[in-house]
Amino acid sequence: MNPATGRAQVAFDRSRVGLGAVLRAIAALGYRPHVLGAADTLAITTRERRVALKRLVVAGFGMMQVMMIAVGLYIGASQGMDPTIREYLRITCLIVTGPVLVYAGRPFFAGALASWRSRQLGMDVPVVIGLSLAFIASSWNTLLHRGEVYFDSVTMFVFLLLLGRYVEMSARHRAGSTADALLRLVPATALRIRDGVRERVPVIALMAGDRIIVPVGECFPADGRVTSGSTDVDESLLTGESLPIPKAPGSLTVAGSLNTGAPVEIALSAVGQSTVLAGIVRLLERAQSERPRIARLADRAASGFVACVLLGALLVALLWLWVDPSRAFEATLSVLVVTCPCALSLATPTVVTAATAALARQGLLVTRADALEALARADHVVFDKTGTLTLGQPQIEKAVPYVGTVDEALNIGRALEQGSEHPLALAFAGFTTATATAVAVHPGAGVEGIIGTERLRIGHTSFVEAIAGPRPKDLPTASIDLGGEHGWRATFQIGDSLRPEAARVVRQLEALGLTPHIASGDHPLAVTTVAARLGIKDWHARLTPSAKLALLQRLIVRGHQVLVVGDGINDAPILGAAAVSVALGSGSALAQSSADLIALRGELATLPLAIATARRASRVIRQNLIWASAYNLIALPIAALGWVPPWLAAVGMSTSSLLVVLNALRLTRREPSSAPTPALPVACPA
């Protein structure tokens, strides 16, 4: 059992107890069992970590042995030593160093071979050249009983390099666990109905078009549409929406969400890799595999740098051969080791990995590697209104009756709007005692129907005026009107309530130096209220998508870095055009989103935090790059002058790499002020 990741693993003997019995036992305890897939990422990371740990320890033990003997050799060199014992100690060093180089140093040789095949100078090339030169020369000298040996430098270099890579690998694995946790939401088996027979089949066997039954407490194995039954579905693991979402026949259900209401039958529309969940995981993996521009730049620089180092080492070797041949080898070796551009190559990717992991823990997915850099530089923020600053759920804020009472007006309004699928009709959802017959929906105008004996209309003013006569002057202007053949009935003010955290977030963003704007397609009246309440001075209402794009481009032309926050559905074009964009998570739209960051919990609160993290990340990247370049620029001439013995070169180079990685890891440290938000839960509790 692992409380850190919230997973328990069960192994059992298939010959004594069936899989079914084990699954039942786990379900009886109140947990959802998952069968570990063959392509399980956990197994891969475990194997990778085990091998790396073995290599590290072999190098460490080897280094200790060689060091101990080397101390004896150094003392012997200064105080005199029996040649037999000296040769004996040197051969022992050779015997220990050999396995260290072959087993523990294998990743470097593999890396150098790969970069040789791809005709690119990777940072493993100077490492391998340095290691091989030192080892071959030392072995040669040992066997011929003359000269110097560098076995201590070889083992130490291998150990310190491996230590740096081990730390980097741990950071990578920690970030990868987020995607892994999401994938685990999909159960392993499903109840399929075929020709009226129910059978439990593995999820891999499901195909689009299959009908399955999802019992209460089970997770949906694939995307589909409800065909019979209605239920409530908890999509919180996926989107952060904490309230269960009602699903009736025809509603879409998403893989990984939890059925909390009643058993439903669904017809599958997408399975396996084509589900929304798989799409989100792919976005996450894309962000982690893609290297940001600055990292690619550093890589190219490192590649050029390696060429310079190799040329420089050759030059140093030739110069020293001319000046003092006895010191040529040692100086060349030091140059090769001390200038290994590992730190330069590690500077950016480690920071991006660490920052991405830190943000993912706060429910913010980074889907593009460049996003962090752009987010750190953003100075203007453009909000969409509906669904972003507001909750996106229309409500009746005020009902003003012209005849009768508020309840009567609402009763009629609800009856008429029942057949409509217009977003504003959602505000009228609720219980009604009236029944409307001959209901006709007039798109863009309203709904008409007959209640009792009267023909009634609800919708735009002109649509109602056509049947009820001119609008009464004493009725306040509002969004939806209601009237009939016998005259005007009522008017309704429809509003959308602000997100509770919106005002705080806008203030925090302003404190971070960002200028807020609102770009909405909504009625100016609704937009002013929101803008006034949030204290946003620059707002634009009634914007078509292309007008929003024009507004955005005006800001970009003026040289601003614009962050766009939207709900990811109707504002895809401006999300794509912005320097960096954030989509607030909401169900199926997430996967298709063109946003650079996705707020999985669907709230704004993470935004200031994201910007702060991004700024810290870019500061750390700058520190790392400056440190790595400065180190190399200073160390190279000193080593070329022959002032750095090979062992000191190994220490210096590895320390610079380790410093870079540890500096990046500072980002994953939890902020004491931030609320302890749990990572994505892994098991679906029954």
Add this chain to the structure above:
Amino acid sequence: MTIIFLLIPLGLVLVGAALWAFFWAVGDGQFDDLESPGWSVVADDTPALETPIDGEQTG
């Protein structure tokens, strides 16, 4: 000083034994999870099953 002709090989044999033990431990999964065992103290004791199922082990 002739004793080092015995002691150094002995040391190497001990290092070899230590490495073998470490490889065994890694292969056994002892380093896969360094956090959970620390929590086992606060976990409830496993209640005795009335009818123990043979061969089932939780880890």
